Amino acid sequence: MSATTSTYDWNKTIPIDQVGVEQRVDRLNSRSIKKDSKIQALKLALSMIDLTTLEGMDTEGKVIQLCQKALRPHIEQPDLPKVAAICVYPNMVSVAKKELQGSGINVASVATAFPSGMATRKIKIEETRQVVADGADEVDMVISRGAFLKGEYEYVFDEISAVKEACGSAHLKVILETGELQTYENVRKASDIAMHAGADFIKTSTGKISPAATQPVTLVMLEAIRDYFYKTDRMVGMKPAGGIRKAKQAIQYLVLVKETLGAAWLTPDYFRFGASSLTNDLLMQIIKQQSGVYQGPDYFSKD
Amino acid sequence: MADKEQTTDLQEKPFKPSSPSSKLDLNGFWEYADAPQSADFIELADQYELFIDGKFTKPASGNYFDTINPATEKPIAKIAEADEKDINKAVKAARKAYENTWSKISARERGKYIFRLARLIQERAREFAIIESMDGGKPIRESRDVDIPLAAAHFFYYAGWADKLNYAFPNKEVESLGVAGQIIPWNFPLLMLAWKIAPALATGNTVVLKPAETTSLTALKFAELCRDAGLPDGVVNIVTGAGETGAAIVNHDGIDKIAFTGSTEVGKIIMKSLAGSEKKYTLELGGKGPNIIFEDAPVDQAVEGIINAIFFNQGHVCCAGSRLLVQEGIANRVIQKLRDRMETLIVGDPLDKNTDIGAINSKQQFEKINEYLEIGVNEGADIHQSSCSIPENGYFCRPTLFTNVGQSNRIVKEEIFGPVLTIQTFRTAEEGIEKANNTPYGLAGGVWTDKGSKIFKTGQKIRSGVVWSNTYNQFDPTSPFGGYKESGMGREGGLHGLEPYVKLK
Numbered sequence: 001m002s003a004t005t006s007t008y009d010w011n012k013t014i015p016i017d018q019v020g021v022e023q024r025v026d027r028l029n030s031r032s033i034k035k036d037s038k039i040q041a042l043k044l045a046l047s048m049i050d051l052t053t054l055e056g057m058d059t060e061g062k063v064i065q066l067c068q069k070a071l072r073p074h075i076e077q078p079d080l081p082k083v084a085a086i087c088v089y090p091n092m093v094s095v096a097k098k099e100l101q102g103s104g105i106n107v108a109s110v111a112t113a114f115p116s117g118m119a120t121r122k123i124k125i126e127e128t129r130q131v132v133a134d135g136a137d138e139v140d141m142v143i144s145r146g147a148f149l150k151g152e153y154e155y156v157f158d159e160i161s162a163v164k165e166a167c168g169s170a171h172l173k174v175i176l177e178t179g180e181l182q183t184y185e186n187v188r189k190a191s192d193i194a195m196h197a198g199a200d201f202i203k204t205s206t207g208k209i210s211p212a213a214t215q216p217v218t219l220v221m222l223e224a225i226r227d228y229f230y231k232t233d234r235m236v237g238m239k240p241a242g243g244i245r246k247a248k249q250a251i252q253y254l255v256l257v258k259e260t261l262g263a264a265w266l267t268p269d270y271f272r273f274g275a276s277s278l279t280n281d282l283l284m285q286i287i288k289q290q291s292g293v294y295q296g297p298d299y300f301s302k303d
Numbered sequence: 304m305a306d307k308e309q310t311t312d313l314q315e316k317p318f319k320p321s322s323p324s325s326k327l328d329l330n331g332f333w334e335y336a337d338a339p340q341s342a343d344f345i346e347l348a349d350q351y352e353l354f355i356d357g358k359f360t361k362p363a364s365g366n367y368f369d370t371i372n373p374a375t376e377k378p379i380a381k382i383a384e385a386d387e388k389d390i391n392k393a394v395k396a397a398r399k400a401y402e403n404t405w406s407k408i409s410a411r412e413r414g415k416y417i418f419r420l421a422r423l424i425q426e427r428a429r430e431f432a433i434i435e436s437m438d439g440g441k442p443i444r445e446s447r448d449v450d451i452p453l454a455a456a457h458f459f460y461y462a463g464w465a466d467k468l469n470y471a472f473p474n475k476e477v478e479s480l481g482v483a484g485q486i487i488p489w490n491f492p493l494l495m496l497a498w499k500i501a502p503a504l505a506t507g508n509t510v511v512l513k514p515a516e517t518t519s520l521t522a523l524k525f526a527e528l529c530r531d532a533g534l535p536d537g538v539v540n541i542v543t544g545a546g547e548t549g550a551a552i553v554n555h556d557g558i559d560k561i562a563f564t565g566s567t568e569v570g571k572i573i574m575k576s577l578a579g580s581e582k583k584y585t586l587e588l589g590g591k592g593p594n595i596i597f598e599d600a601p602v603d604q605a606v607e608g609i610i611n612a613i614f615f616n617q618g619h620v621c622c623a624g625s626r627l628l629v630q631e632g633i634a635n636r637v638i639q640k641l642r643d644r645m646e647t648l649i650v651g652d653p654l655d656k657n658t659d660i661g662a663i664n665s666k667q668q669f670e671k672i673n674e675y676l677e678i679g680v681n682e683g684a685d686i687h688q689s690s691c692s693i694p695e696n697g698y699f700c701r702p703t704l705f706t707n708v709g710q711s712n713r714i715v716k717e718e719i720f721g722p723v724l725t726i727q728t729f730r731t732a733e734e735g736i737e738k739a740n741n742t743p744y745g746l747a748g749g750v751w752t753d754k755g756s757k758i759f760k761t762g763q764k765i766r767s768g769v770v771w772s773n774t775y776n777q778f779d780p781t782s783p784f785g786g787y788k789e790s791g792m793g794r795e796g797g798l799h800g801l802e803p804y805v806k807l808k
Binding site: 030032033223264 | 329333448601603605608639
């Protein structure tokens, strides 16, 4: 799909009822996931993780250790699935790439002046080209929230299209930073703009702003993906990021996906978790399901 | 001859789901494992007696009937059948309790007893929820999250009014009536009991209550609570039985007020038998709720609202939004989304925590719904059912949509009381409102639009006791509930719910 021009009137708003969205999430959260379906979900969630480190203090050593964790989440259980990707800052892309060469795990890099997006378009494009040249398989860009909130929707659309073009064959995830968008209607609109502009994934948050991913926001985005799919037949992926730390939350997210979009989206190709500490809780729960007892947190590597 | 062929064909393959038209794979590889609510700790007797004058009493006739678990078609327990003699006894006990104790104790004391009942329901909420689901077929998610908490809330709410009646009716002298005869339906057994008993006790009346014959168990369990709460003997009497038992209550001379919730058909009979008597009465009867979706509505939330409006409690809801009126511009989109949403509804074991739609309450109701499905098809409507699997035994019905229907279709005019939705379109608001009101019923309706002014303009014109906006099937003890036209008279709930139980001077 190549969308270089927008033929859509972005000033039109699709109404979203806040109370209704939150009630729907409550109802989905009351699903009781037990036994086999729980183990299946835990392993699925593990395979969907974008193992992330995005700190100013990141070192090459830390990134290398995280890559090791990505390859072998729990050394005692070699049959467990690998995570989907490693997500790092641009200057760490080549380090991660070297470590993960041939492993099937993707390297994702944030770009476009993450997390604020407050840079000129030229620099954003350059940064995107750079990370792709360094070997990034996936690019996580941020939208210009300032422009969006000012109502400059065409600007946002054009910027995403331009970054998409700069990505070449790399997958583009568009971070909406929903914690700054104020309303579900804005979340919906930003989702639509991103998808029409060519996003392969839409993503909730940078993780640097509170609130990060929430289930109601995710539901609104999943419903946007569904409407886009009904219309265009193109499947866009979804990535909630930030604040998902517990296995139970992860399973609740999977229920949202299953009952909104169906099984085709229940794969790392179309659904990811942007998280780091989630990994160990998933591992802990998987072992609990197998052995019947919880192991202490120190039996799981912290990277 | 041609007609006959058509009917046999229908019987052979009873309403197979239409071919899946969805683009989404909603029944994919990840299926939820069974998550049954454990019922091991539930203690049920083999046989239940009448609760009269604070004691469990054998029926005069010695007759008992079975109460059936509609999900398994197996009997759960035997229930006593009360006849005129038993009703006589119960009314006498209620009168004695009214004269000797209940009207003598202070209003504050009365309130304390009601608070105690409310707390006891909360303490034993899980037990009540499980029994409600076993006896009535409703999913445990609903009995646990809706029925039982709301029943407790009703007792709490009216307990608060007991010593404040002078504030409810300023400048009036408030007097209780005496003995109230109350007859409740099978769709929300304990909740309807709460709607009836809580205001009656708060205003100082004593009661003789008859639960529906298919769902007597929670009322009898409630009788145990009355005993545990130390409620004076005879203040609450529970008599079980079917229509004849109900008729004996309605026609009893010692009763001062009748409160009935049930079908319009029976409501009319009750009204006739009460005509000319001094008994006060309230009737909460059937409905055929219109749910109006405007083009500017939040569509995904409206779809969810439509689902809740019609599939809540298997559609056994008098205020169910069983007639969907959708503005033509978004009709196709709404129907497509509804169909997809229906695929994710889980129909099955009421005691499984993931079940969305449980069992149809009784064989009789199951047959009635199937009859309407057949009528719909024979009337030429297009039927769509979810492709879900349903258990082999028990009374289960797939969620069903009918399109291509008009105001003259029987499935649009008559209350089906099952998981069956009819869908019609309208072009202008006037047309939508006209269709909404073109029914002898007037219990509840819904309006969906993002525009505030449209909510009020439309809502005011719908002749219904309740109009929900951008939501459906929301209940609260502080809010009055009741119907226009053939949906009944009088209001229950809220301040309004006190009025039918008092004399004002």
